[in-house]
C-alpha cells in the first residue's frame with residue numbers, strides 16, 4: 326500500500342471527548358444555549374466559524390457551530406435548536422451533565438481576509454450562533470478591524486437569540502448593530518421586515534468584507550443586496566449548512582457538487598462556490 | 606518482484622496451508638452467483654467466478670461497523686483487526702480498493718477502515734469468466750491496479766504467482782512454488798491481455814472527454830429527469846459499487862438500556878433522505894429532493910468529481926450496478942454513451 330502512516334500510530338477520528346455543561350439557558354422555546362467546559366480541563370483550540378460534532382451516547386452525533394470566540398478561554402458556547410432525535414435529547418440536558426464533542430472541525434472564517442477591513446455580518450435566525458464566534462472575536466480585538474456593521478434578522482421578537490448580547494450591541498459604540506423581525510408584536514418598536522430591509526439603513530462601501538449566515542433561502546436574497554453595493558464575490562463569505570454525519574470528509578452527506586462542507590467549509594468564499602450548481 | 610509457478614496439483618495444498626495459517630477470504634459460490642467469504646476448504650474457492658455480489662471492500666468497510674461502544678463506565682473503540690489474506694480479487698476491484706485506500710487515508714486518516722486494510726494481504730487473480738455487464742477494459746484504462754501484494758494467473762497446468770510486496774512474498778513458503786519460466790510469464794501476460802478483449806460493454810470515449818462532457822451536462826435537467834424516471838431510490842447501485850463509500854452513523858441501545866454502540870452503515874446518495882436537513886418546527890430542506898438530482902450526483906461522482914484526486918474515474922467497470930438495478934437504468938456505459946452522443 327502506498328500511504329505513509331500505520332494505523333497503530335494514528336488517533337481515531339471518531340472518538341469524542343467529554344465536556345461538562347457549566348451553564349444551560351433556555352434561549353427561546355426551542356433553543357438552548359449551553360456553555361461547555363472540557364471535562365479533562367484541556368480546552369479545545371478553535372477558530373471562529375469552526376464546528377464540533379456534538380453527541381450523546383445512545384442518541385447520536387450532530388454538527389453544531391461554535392457560538393463563542395476563542396478569545397474567551399476555557400469554556401465555549403453552543404446553541405442547540407431542538408429539531409429531532411439528537412438535538413431533542415441534548416436540549417433537555419442541564420447544568421452538570423455531560424455531552425461529548427469531536428472537533429473543532431472544518432474551516433472557519435479566514436481572519437487574514439477580514440483584519441484591517443470594514444466588516445459586515447449578516448445573520449438570519451440561527452445563523453447568529455456560528456457568526457457570534459466572529460462577532461465576539463471582533464469585539465475583543467476591535468482595533469484589528471475597521472468599521473463593524475452587524476445585521477440580525479429573527480422571525481419574531483420572542484425568537485431572538487443572545488438577548489443579553491443584543492441589549493449590549495444596541496447601545497455599543499464599537500458595532501453598528503441593526504435588527505429586524507419578520508413579524509412584530511406589541512412589545513416590538515423596531516424594524517419589521519425581512520433582513521434585506523436593513524440594507525437601506527446603512528451606507529456600505531464596495532470595499533466592505535461581508536460574512537453571511539442564515540437559512541437556505543436567505544443567501545440568494547442577501548447576495549443580491551451585496552452585488553448592488555458592488556462588493557466583489559471573493560470578499561463575501563458564506564457559512565453553509567448541509568446534512569452531516571462524519572464531519573471529517575468521509576461519509577459523503579455534506580457534499581455540494583464536489584466540495585465537502587465539513588472539511589472545505591462550512592465557511593466558503595462566495596467566489597469559490599458560486600460556480601457550484603448545488604450551492605444556492 | 607518475483608514470479609513463481611505452482612502446479613495445479615499442488616494448488617489445493619497451498620490454499621490449505623494459508624487457511625491453516627490465518628483467515629483467508631475468497632470468492633465462493635452463493636446459489637448461482639458468487640460472494641467473498643471466509644474459506645474453510647480449498648474446494649470452496651471459485652477462481653472461475655465472474656463477479657462477486659458485493660465488492661471485497663466489505664472486509665475493510667463492513668456494511669455495519671461499530672465506531673465505538675459505550676456503557677455507564679465510558680466508551681471505547683472496539684477495533685481489533687486481524688491479519689488475513691484476501692484471495693482472488695479481480696484487477697478492477699483492486700483499482701477500486703486503491704481508491705478507497707486513498708479516500709479513507711487522505712486528509713483525515715480513518716483508522717476504522719485503514720486498520721482492516723493494513724492487516725490484509727491481497728492476492729489478485731486473473732478474470733476467468735467475464736460478467737454479463739462488465740466494461741472494465743474501456744473505463745480508466747490508463748490507471749493500473751497497485752494495492753495488491755501478489756497477482757495469481759491461471760495458465761496451462763498451474764498458476765503463475767507474481768509477488769509484489771513483502772507480504773506477497775511471505776506467501777511463497779506455504780506452497781510448492783518454483784521460479785516461473787519466461788514462457789510461463791508470457792503465457793500469463795497473454796491470458797490477462799486476452800480478457801480485456803472480452804467485455805460485453807464498452808465506453809466509446811476516453812476519461813477526459815467523458816469527464817468534460819458529463820460535467821457540462823449538469824444543467825440538462827430534462828435529460829436527467831428522463832434518465833431517472835424509473836428510479837426507485839433504492840440505492841442498490843450504491844450498495845453494490847466497489848468505489849462507493851458513503852455511510853450513515855447512528856447510535857443504538859442494547860437491551861439493558863445503559864450500554865450501546867455508535868455504528869456506521871453503508872449509505873447511498875440515491876436514497877431519498879441522503880441530503881435532507883431538519884430545520885425545526887417540522888420544516889426541512891432536502892438539498893437533492895428530486896430523484897434526478899440524486900441520479901445525477903452519482904454519475905458526477907463516478908465520471909468527474911473525483912478524477913483529479915484519483916487520477917482517473919471513480920468507476921472501474923465491474924458492471925455490478927448495471928446488473929443490480931431492477932429498472933436497469935444505472936448502467937454507466939449507457940448513461941455516458943448517451944451523454945457523449947448528445
Ligand SMILES: Cc1cc2nc3c(=O)[nH]c(=O)nc-3n(C[C@H](O)[C@H](O)[C@H](O)COP(=O)(O)OP(=O)(O)OC[C@H]3O[C@@H](n4cnc5c(N)ncnc54)[C@H](O)[C@@H]3O)c2cc1C
Nearest residue numbers: 387388389390405406409410411412567568569591882883
Ligand atoms: C455547519 C453546521 C452548523 C450548524 N450549527 C448549528 C447550531 O449552531 N445550532 C443548531 O441547533 N443547529 C446547527 N446545525 C444544524 C444541526 O446540525 C441539526 O439541527 C441537527 O443535525 C439535527 O439533528 P437531529 O438528530 O436532532 O435531527 P434529525 O432530524 O433526527 O436528524 C437526523 C440526522 O440527520 C442529520 N441532520 C439533520 N438535519 C441536519 C441539519 N440541519 N444539518 C446537518 N445535519 C443534519 C444529522 O446527522 C442528524 O443526526 C448546524 C448544521 C451544520 C451543517
Ligand code: SF4
Nearest residue numbers: 836837839840842930
Ligand atoms: S438507479 Fe436503479 S439501483 Fe440505483 S437507486 Fe435507482 S432504481 Fe435503485
Ligand code: SF4
Nearest residue numbers: 846920921923924926
Ligand atoms: S459505478 Fe457501477 S460499474 Fe462503475 S464501479 Fe460502481 S458498480 Fe461498478
Ligand code: FES
Nearest residue numbers: 572575576577587
Ligand atoms: S459530514 Fe461526512 S463528509 Fe462531510
